[in-house]
Structures are given as C-alpha cells and as structure tokens.
Amino acid sequence: MKRVIAVVVIAVLLAGAWLFRGPIALKLSDRVVAAGMKTDAVAGLPDGLHAFVCGSGSPLPDRTRAGPCLTVIAGQRVFLVDAGEGAAEVLSAGGIPAGRIDRLFLTHFHSDHLDGLSAVALQRWVGRASTTPLLLVGPPGVERIAAGFTEAYAIDNTYRTGHHGPAVAPPSGAGFAAQAFAMPDGQASVVVLDEGGLKVTAFRVDHGPVEPAVGYRFDYRGRSLVVSGDTSASPGLVANARGADLLVHDALSPVLVRRLKAAALAAGQKNRGKILEDIINYHASPEDVAREARQAGVKSVLLTHLVPPLPLPGLDVPFVGDARKLYDGPLWLARDRDLISLPAGSEKIERKRLGR
Numbered sequence: 001m002k003r004v005i006a007v008v009v010i011a012v013l014l015a016g017a018w019l020f021r022g023p024i025a026l027k028l029s030d031r032v033v034a035a036g037m038k039t040d041a042v043a044g045l046p047d048g049l050h051a052f053v054c055g056s057g058s059p060l061p062d063r064t065r066a067g068p069c070l071t072v073i074a075g076q077r078v079f080l081v082d083a084g085e086g087a088a089e090v091l092s093a094g095g096i097p098a099g100r101i102d103r104l105f106l107t108h109f110h111s112d113h114l115d116g117l118s119a120v121a122l123q124r125w126v127g128r129a130s131t132t133p134l135l136l137v138g139p140p141g142v143e144r145i146a147a148g149f150t151e152a153y154a155i156d157n158t159y160r161t162g163h164h165g166p167a168v169a170p171p172s173g174a175g176f177a178a179q180a181f182a183m184p185d186g187q188a189s190v191v192v193l194d195e196g197g198l199k200v201t202a203f204r205v206d207h208g209p210v211e212p213a214v215g216y217r218f219d220y221r222g223r224s225l226v227v228s229g230d231t232s233a234s235p236g237l238v239a240n241a242r243g244a245d246l247l248v249h250d251a252l253s254p255v256l257v258r259r260l261k262a263a264a265l266a267a268g269q270k271n272r273g274k275i276l277e278d279i280i281n282y283h284a285s286p287e288d289v290a291r292e293a294r295q296a297g298v299k300s301v302l303l304t305h306l307v308p309p310l311p312l313p314g315l316d317v318p319f320v321g322d323a324r325k326l327y328d329g330p331l332w333l334a335r336d337r338d339l340i341s342l343p344a345g346s347e348k349i350e351r352k353r354l355g356r
C-alpha cells in the first residue's frame with residue numbers, strides 16, 4: 001500500500017511539474033538572460049595580454065567550431081584577428097562585448113577568414129552606438145574588402161537606422177573603413193600599431209599561391225603572442241616569434257586529410273579529392289609547428305584553424321602526431337571560447353574557458 005501511495009505522489013508531482021514547466025522555464029530564462037546582459041569578461045581580466053578563441057575551425061563543416069577568429073586583449077583594449085563565420089556568436093557566448101572591438105586585423109583574404117565580418121561589424125555598431133565604422137587593418141587589398149562589405153550591407157544599414165533611430169544606429173558608424181600597410185622594400189615585417197604600450201608587428205608568411213599573407217606579433221607590458229594566420233612552415237614566422245609567450249598557429253594533419261581524400265575518391269568525388277590534396281601544401285602540420293616553436297623558443301603553443309574537424313574523441317591523438325615529442329612546452333588544441341592569459345609582470349600562462 002505504501003508503495004502505491006508513493007507512486008501516486010510521484011505521479012502527481014511529475015504532472016504538476018509538467019503543467020508548470022512553462023512558467024518554470026521562463027523564470028530560469030530570466031535569470032540566465034539577466035546575467036548575460038551584465039557580462040563583460042574583459043572588465044574582469046588582469047592587465048596583460050589575453051588570447052580568446054572566437055573561432056578554431058576551417059571551411060570543412062564542424063558544428064563545434066566557428067571559422068578562424070582570435071580576440072587579442074591588451075589591457076582593456078580589444079582587437080580581432082580575422083573573423084570567420086560564427087565569430088560574433090562565439091564572442092557573445094564568451095561574454096566579450098562586440099562594442100569593445102577597437103579594430104580588426106586581417107591576415108589574408110581567403111573567404112573563411114572574413115565571412116563573419118558583417119555580423120561582427122553590426123554587433124559592434126549597435127552595441128555601442130558607434131559613430132565610426134569598423135577599421136580593417138591588413139595588407140594591400142584590404143581596401144577592396146572594406147568597400148565590398150560596406151556596399152553589400154549598405155541597404156540593410158539604412159533599415160537598422162530607420163528602425164532603431166540614429167541614437168542607437170548612427171549612420172556614420174555603419175560598415176567598414178580600411179587601413180592598408182605594405183612591407184618596405186627589403187623588409188619582411190612592419191610595425192602597424194604602436195601606442196599605449198602596445199606594439200603590433202605584421203610579418204610575411206608563406207601561404208602561396210595566396211599573396212599577400214601575413215601574421216601578427218603583439219607585444220604589451222613584457223608579454224608577447226604571435227598569430228600565424230595561415231601558413232606552411234615559414235622561416236619568417238620563426239624569426240618574428242622568437243621568445244614569444246604564446247604562438248597561435250594554424251594546423252593541418254596530412255594523415256587525416258589524406259584519409260578524407262581517399263574516402264572522397266572512393267565515392268567518385270574527384271574534385272573534392274583534388275581540393276583535399278591541394279590544401280596540404282599551404283598549411284603547417286602539428287609537427288611543423290612544433291619544430292618552429294622549438295626553433296623560436298616560444299613558451300607555449302595553441303593549435304587552431306584545425307583541419308580536418310575532429311568529431312570523435314580520440315582523434316586528437318593522430319591529429320597531434322609527434323608534435324609533443326618535438327616540442328616540450330605546453331601544446332594545446334584550441335577550442336572555441338578558450339582563453340589564454342599572459343598577465344603583465346609575471347611569467348604565468350593560464351588557460352581556461354569563458355562563457356557558456
């Protein structure tokens with residue numbers, strides 16, 4: 001009898017929970033939304049350099065990774081390096097307000113490194129009622145990118161201002177502006193920003209036939225990080241990464257990509273097989289990156305722009321291959337929302353994940 005009563009009580013409680021699931025969900029949602037609206041992960045960071053992964057994927061479909069994007073935080077200033085598809089969503093999920101973005105550095109003009117630009121620019125524009133467009137910094141050609149995206153979204157921008165008003169969406173803040181830089185003759189690097197204790201240096205990398213292609217080094221208050229962009233093994237990268245605290249480098253596993261190629265050819269997809277073979281020669285393997293890191297004496301490595309995707313646990317082992325045997329410092333595979341912190345005045349290298 002007691003068992004029957006217990007079963008009845010549980011059934012009644014479950015029925016009540018089912019009936020009130022809507023109001024309960026609303027209450028929980030209100031709490032989550034309220035907390036999210038107040039979140040500014042940047043404000044709570046110590047002074048120093050920080051690298052937030054706003055996209056660790058590639059053009060190959062991967063539900064767990066946005067397109068290539070790295071947020072670099074120097075003090076309280078926020079910069080982006082590239083903006084692949086989904087970058088704006090990852091920034092939001094990590095509690096990084098897009099309205100904080102100072103400018104965006106482009107490494108090269110492959111579509112997967114810039115197809116998230118429009119969403120980032122929109123969120124920055126209305127996030128702080130910006131009166132100036134998002135500044136794109138990059139090698140020659142960045143002017144065309146800025147002009148093209150501005151024109152593509154020009155009609156939409158008028159809708160935003162018309163709907164929300166100029167106080168929320170000032171017309172002068174829509175779209176993009178460009179700042180192009182060129183390497184002086186005989187030089188392989190150039191300083192593109194030097195202010196407030198932050199120096200940003202652009203340097204040539206080898207992503208042929210893609211030209212121009214550059215990486216960036218950020219130096220701030222005794223800490224340094226280097227972003228490779230996309231490149232095969234490159235002496236120029238080694239030269240510009242010397243002594244850096246963190247090297248954020250693209251990585252492709254030839255072993256795994258060739259398995260995809262074999263599957264494509266077996267399925268009669270010759271074009272896809274050809275593309276998969278072609279992409280191997282202009283990306284570095286994890287072992288290549290490990291050798292570069294060792295030569296440059298960098299203190300830690302974060303592999304990103306991971307090709308191919310790693311949909312199953314355990315695939316990280318063949319992906320990394322022998323890289324950890326070739327480099328004895330910390331070497332991680334990037335995940336979206338990873339944060340690597342390099343606090344000023346210390347030698348600490350701290351890794352955690354932000355947001356939800």
